[in-house]
Amino acid sequence: MGDGLEERIFVRPRKHFRRTYSTREVGIGAVLLVGLAAVAGWVAWRGAHPDPELSSAVPLEHRAPGNVDRGPLPAGLAPAGWREQRLGVFDPGNLYEKIDGREGYYKSFGFQRLHALTLVPPAGEPTVDIELYDLGSAQNALGAAAGEIPATASPALRDGTLSLVDRNTLYLARGKYYLRAIGSAESPAVREVLETLGRRFATALPAAALPFSYALFVPCGVSPGKVSYLAENAFSFGFARGVHLGQLPDGDTELFAVVTGNPAEARALAARFNQAFAEYGKPAGGAGGVAWAEDRYLARISGAGATGRLVLGVHSAADVQTARGLHEKLVTRAASIPDSALVTVAAPPRQEE
């Protein structure tokens, strides 16, 4: 045990082994004291500045928005005489508190944040609920909108904004944002508010480049609300992944496009589509690299061809002549789309009704 001084294990009876503290011990003690003082200070400050919601005598539905981050919501959305209420922000962790049961829909479209706000007129009714979803990309925002816009409606696509006022609801997709503004009733006053909101958000939200499928399909007669994307299993073909779709107004005919790595891949994939379509029917003639097939059950025409590194096809057209005409339109449109725009963003599957 040497000289015994530094080897001692216990101090007894209850005496300090040393008369002084080391500099290190004093330093550690000081840090702990500062930490405790900071905690005590924070508690005292919070006590002096309590959350007014805790003691508010005003019913929840009559409270003005507090100091909640408005995020991308423009200031002063309430029309003259109206007031804003119940501003709330939700993230993936608590979205279910707002829309339990449907949060999966928005999460499948890359949900990041929801800003919700209610506009209330002087009479209290009808109200307009604003739900602004940040979905991370334009493709997601457009996909979510397309899945909720009524099947019979035709939204407008203007300056990078897809929008529609349908009865009591405004649907708007711009950049990575998808907006729904919901009137509690259908009335001229509500419609006016919705249209004003549409104009406001169309300029206030940052725009983003639209997926190439809009430039490809919309000029061919597809409504912007009917452009969609299937990440996999298009037409029930296991090999058909990353398929952009545009449904024509007849409700049956679909135009489709797939981006591949190079023209050889595109030719091979187009041949696979043609072979797969033929397995469900019989040959219906061919031209320009497209082997049209007629479905044996539905008597509808489908086929695909390669254009550069794009596969362009028509699914379920009424007849061969119509299918050929649509394919020619697609090829013409594709020629005007720069190769750099041919990007397939990882996107969610199309929502089935």
Added chain:
Amino acid sequence: MDEAEHARLSRRQVLRQVAGVAAGAAAAGVLAWRLRDPTGERGKPAQPELSLPAGGYAVEASSVLPALGVATGQSVDAMVRGAVDAIGGMARFVSRGDVVVIKPNVAFERAAALGATTNPEVVRALVLLVREAGAREVRVADNPIESPEACFVRSGVQRAAVEAGATVYLPSPRDFRTLAVPGATWIVRWPFFHRPFLGATKVIGVSPVKDHNLCRASMTTKNWYGLLGGRRNQFHQDIHGIIADLALMMRPSLVLLDGTRVLFRSGPTGGSLSDVRPGNTVVSSTDSLAADAFGWHELLDRPSEPLPAYFEKAAARGLGNPDWKAQHVKRVQVG
């Protein structure tokens, strides 16, 4: 103790002291482990586990009366009365002096016209019918997704229920107690909105007909989800399993399927009037699965699609019969 004495500490003394300290530390550790309370639940006053009555609130089955009553028309009052009369009338379900809990779906802060909540006029007609049958007290209760006050006010259910003479029970944290559901998969023990059920003798569910993003349809069986507390969203991993559990948890006296409006897409929240169509129908039954299956086929109008998986799970437990077409259905056309 001087240094010389200190230096004379024997090995045995040292080992004894080390052992003493180690034993003390271990005892402290064991004590801390036994006292651990990560959720804070153990720190609360102990409450006995709640059980619903054996057999639930079901009334005696009838081999004579129809299994389903289907009333169609324009008048909500007439449809509610017609549907209930078709399966024996309210006197079959409610006796004089009963305390009746009515569970509508008030999950979302939406106007009634948007179809995401039970039609308040159906709630009003039902409360009046129950009171007419002699109920001593009628309680209307739900635990909505969003703010309960806002949901009950905006949906119109609060006003309709109160005007018809019911008491509305809005949930607060102290209104929940752990309910035991033996045989359940997910809710063997789960927080339950129990306050409205204190002294209750009959339970009636009244739910809208809605498309649902997860379970494809939300009707009378899914409606009991609104009696659960806690982090209910975790059940989304097995939504059909939890609905089958709900059928096990609650054996109601009667269910009404409010098909006056049908939210046929974008459910369960809806929002657009274009997602709602008039159904002009009220369905009554003691069998939630039969009522839901009728709703699926005839109100949601999905006859060619297979029933959602919860039907099979609940039927396998003997909790109902989704094959409504094989049962006695009484249809009535009312005003």
